[in-house]
Amino acid sequence: MINCKESTRLSLKKEQKKISLRERIMLSFHHLMCKYCRIFDRQSAWIARVSSTLHISESFSDEEKAHIEMKMKEFK
Amino acid sequence: MTKHTLTPENWIGLYADQLLSYAVVRVPERDAAKDLVQDTFFTALRSKDSFRGEISEKNWLYLILRSRILDYYKKRKEVLESDLAPDDDDDTFDDNGHWMDSRLPQEWSTDSIVQNKEFMHVFLQCKSGLKVLQAQVFSMKYIDGEETETICKELGITSSNYWVLIHRAKLQLRNCIEKNWFTK
Numbered sequence: 001m002i003n004c005k006e007s008t009r010l011s012l013k014k015e016q017k018k019i020s021l022r023e024r025i026m027l028s029f030h031h032l033m034c035k036y037c038r039i040f041d042r043q044s045a046w047i048a049r050v051s052s053t054l055h056i057s058e059s060f061s062d063e064e065k066a067h068i069e070m071k072m073k074e075f076k
Numbered sequence: 077m078t079k080h081t082l083t084p085e086n087w088i089g090l091y092a093d094q095l096l097s098y099a100v101v102r103v104p105e106r107d108a109a110k111d112l113v114q115d116t117f118f119t120a121l122r123s124k125d126s127f128r129g130e131i132s133e134k135n136w137l138y139l140i141l142r143s144r145i146l147d148y149y150k151k152r153k154e155v156l157e158s159d160l161a162p163d164d165d166d167d168t169f170d171d172n173g174h175w176m177d178s179r180l181p182q183e184w185s186t187d188s189i190v191q192n193k194e195f196m197h198v199f200l201q202c203k204s205g206l207k208v209l210q211a212q213v214f215s216m217k218y219i220d221g222e223e224t225e226t227i228c229k230e231l232g233i234t235s236s237n238y239w240v241l242i243h244r245a246k247l248q249l250r251n252c253i254e255k256n257w258f259t260k
Contacts, residue, residue, distance in 0.1 A: 003173030009243050016217070016224065039181040043250055046186055051218035056196050058100045059093040060110065068114050069088050075121045 002026050004037050011041040015048055079129035080136075087117055091134060095141050102145055102215045104204040112148060116141040146230060149212045160209070160237055168247045179251055184258045195257060202252035209233075210245035217242060 002010070010027040013019040019027070031038045060068070095116060099109035119140050127136060168179045175181070189195050203211055212231065216222045228238050 004175050005169040005173035036175050036181050044246055048218050054101050054219055058096045065088050
């Protein structure tokens, strides 16, 4: 029988397609009994999906851009 | 095949913000991201004679930025090693490997969140709270979709190091997102 720490580790292996058949069976058994690890498993997969589409638009201020531009000119 | 050329006088206008947006989700601090982008331009200028025009100017700049980001983490090698300390085990589980009461995962309602800007900021902030090497492994795996073998090779860690780091990173991040967004 595996504990929750091990079960969450196996959830990650499953998510990254590195889980063996034996581990998959152990994980399923644990999930039958443990609601919290089932929640973790689902949320962990969700986080993986969100991460792959993570996008934030950041910009430099005009002053910062001018500053970099000036320093670039010094290179020539 | 068309040869690509470099036009450094247009770089800032065309790519500065794009490169910054790329860097900012991959390194812990916004200022560090800015420095790395600036550095990318300087490195590119210095090595512009080695540009052979086989890839676009834009992709070439991205490649340089990517390697600057890797260097940024490599410079923190001493910090990195402490991230792997065995006694670093977080307070997620008790001695028997069961969830601590304060860390029990709660149900989330995740509908219509994915493109929410405020959520993205909470997410990034939580990622910034990770230890350096954890954050790096997490970014390479989940943001860049790199192969595990590539990550281990580039960071000089073993596969068992990798699993320890990614496990700790995911547990911390999940908990942080829950506390700062879903159950706030």
